Amino acid sequence: MQPERSCLAIVLAAGEGTRMKSRRPKVLHQVAGRSLLGHALSAVAEAGADAVAVVISSERPEVGTEALKLLPAARIATQHERRGTAHAALAAREALAAGHEDVLIAFADTPLVQPETFTALRGALAGGAAVAVLGFEARDPTGYGRLVEQGGKLEAIVEHKDATPEQREIRLCNAGLMALAGEHALTILEAIGCENAQCEFYLTDAVAIARARGLDAVVLTAPESEVQGVNDRAQLAAAEAEFQRRKRHAVMLEGATLIAPETVFFSHDTQIGRDVVIEPNVIFGPGVSVADEAVIHAFSHLEGAKVGAGASVGPYGRLRPGTVLAEKAKVGNFVEVKAAEIGPGAKINHLTYIGDASVGAAANIGAGTITCNYDGFSKSKTTIGEGAFVGSNSSLVAPLTIGAGAYVGSGSVITSDVAPDAFAVGRGRQVDKPGWAKTFREAAAARKAAKKAAE
Ligand code: UD1
Ligand code: CA
Numbered sequence: 001m002q003p004e005r006s007c008l009a010i011v012l013a014a015g016e017g018t019r020m021k022s023r024r025p026k027v028l029h030q031v032a033g034r035s036l037l038g039h040a041l042s043a044v045a046e047a048g049a050d051a052v053a054v055v056i057s058s059e060r061p062e063v064g065t066e067a068l069k070l071l072p073a074a075r076i077a078t079q080h081e082r083r084g085t086a087h088a089a090l091a092a093r094e095a096l097a098a099g100h101e102d103v104l105i106a107f108a109d110t111p112l113v114q115p116e117t118f119t120a121l122r123g124a125l126a127g128g129a130a131v132a133v134l135g136f137e138a139r140d141p142t143g144y145g146r147l148v149e150q151g152g153k154l155e156a157i158v159e160h161k162d163a164t165p166e167q168r169e170i171r172l173c174n175a176g177l178m179a180l181a182g183e184h185a186l187t188i189l190e191a192i193g194c195e196n197a198q199c200e201f202y203l204t205d206a207v208a209i210a211r212a213r214g215l216d217a218v219v220l221t222a223p224e225s226e227v228q229g230v231n232d233r234a235q236l237a238a239a240e241a242e243f244q245r246r247k248r249h250a251v252m253l254e255g256a257t258l259i260a261p262e263t264v265f266f267s268h269d270t271q272i273g274r275d276v277v278i279e280p281n282v283i284f285g286p287g288v289s290v291a292d293e294a295v296i297h298a299f300s301h302l303e304g305a306k307v308g309a310g311a312s313v314g315p316y317g318r319l320r321p322g323t324v325l326a327e328k329a330k331v332g333n334f335v336e337v338k339a340a341e342i343g344p345g346a347k348i349n350h351l352t353y354i355g356d357a358s359v360g361a362a363a364n365i366g367a368g369t370i371t372c373n374y375d376g377f378s379k380s381k382t383t384i385g386e387g388a389f390v391g392s393n394s395s396l397v398a399p400l401t402i403g404a405g406a407y408v409g410s411g412s413v414i415t416s417d418v419a420p421d422a423f424a425v426g427r428g429r430q431v432d433k434p435g436w437a438k439t440f441r442e443a444a445a446a447r448k449a450a451k452k453a454a455e
Pocket of ligand 1: 012013014015016055079081082083084085086087088107108109143144145146157159173174175176201202203204229
């Protein structure tokens, strides 16, 4: 990165996106729990952009709203007519005129470009190039702009529809995004005309214009998987698959064991510590961190949760937003936890719902315990003290406090606070009737026999 060079990133997000067949703008669809636009914004920010302009279409103002939510300092520029990539970039004219040293142009529908790639394009500008483009070897180059080189130098980019048959043989294609030296960016963009049939202003013409002015244009390359764009739902799924492949790999290289990596799905922001074991079929929604040596057993679903060191979740565990498991806490099978802090070493092993609660260290919550936190209007809190023991199949009607070290008898419905070290039971008292069952059986059998005889 060149922190000493100022950088403007222009993120083009004014596409039609009609092939998504969606009411939602294309760039607001998600990969790994983050919008395509969010991926692009985060990559340019990580590459050191200190100003970001997002070009949206006047028909899709919600794209601007999302951009400002993710990056309040972003400038929103509106492209009123869709007249090509250079026309779109020029919608950010004001930002361009501010005189940044580097200008990055990114596509909001290309979510997998790594920050390092943008950094490398900036590096080419620092090395004296006026234009740095990103190329890739396309398996099928149809539809892409071709990079035309002469004597090892980039001469021009020719769009597929304007290319000669010989140019169409070129497999080195334009990924789309590029970097322009700030001192030339505005004049180059303004010099781009629309000689093509549709009168579209092609950003790609920046190369030929720079070359005609005796300026340098260079090509950097990236794997095709990094520059794949999203135009329809199938490509959205392909981008998701690539993101997951990368994230799984990174998580494993950081010291976590994934028994069947291809069945584990991460969010863009999932944090996994060392010596964590993740069993098959686990899904992470946004906002999850898992500390060292924790185990996430099979078929668990986690979102907005912090899992402490050495803690254990599942199999079939569900952690919802606001869950914090302290170290060595245990949340077992068919247990749902929401907005609750579970203390160190506490155990909630089976078939339980704990919501809007705090559970003290080493407390034991029996199978089938339910915090009754909602009365149809508002949520109330349950506090369970350290070392408390809640017997199986108890309903804890919030608001409620169960003191440290207290016992709750199995099958209770607890509606008022339990003092520390006390015992509380709230259920019908057991009635025993010796011999009742035998008498009942004999009478019932006699009735049945009499009925049969009468038939
Ligand atoms: C572009 C490149 C092509 C490259 C390909 C890679 C140009 C002229 N062509 O073609 O060389 O191989 O990407 O995928 O740049 N956009 C706007 N306003 C517009 C037009 C486009 O905001 O008026 C935005 C789109 O939302 C999209 C990006 O610019 O994010 C690319 O536009 P698109 O029409 O998809 O360009 P391609 O024809 O794919
Ligand atoms: Ca495209």
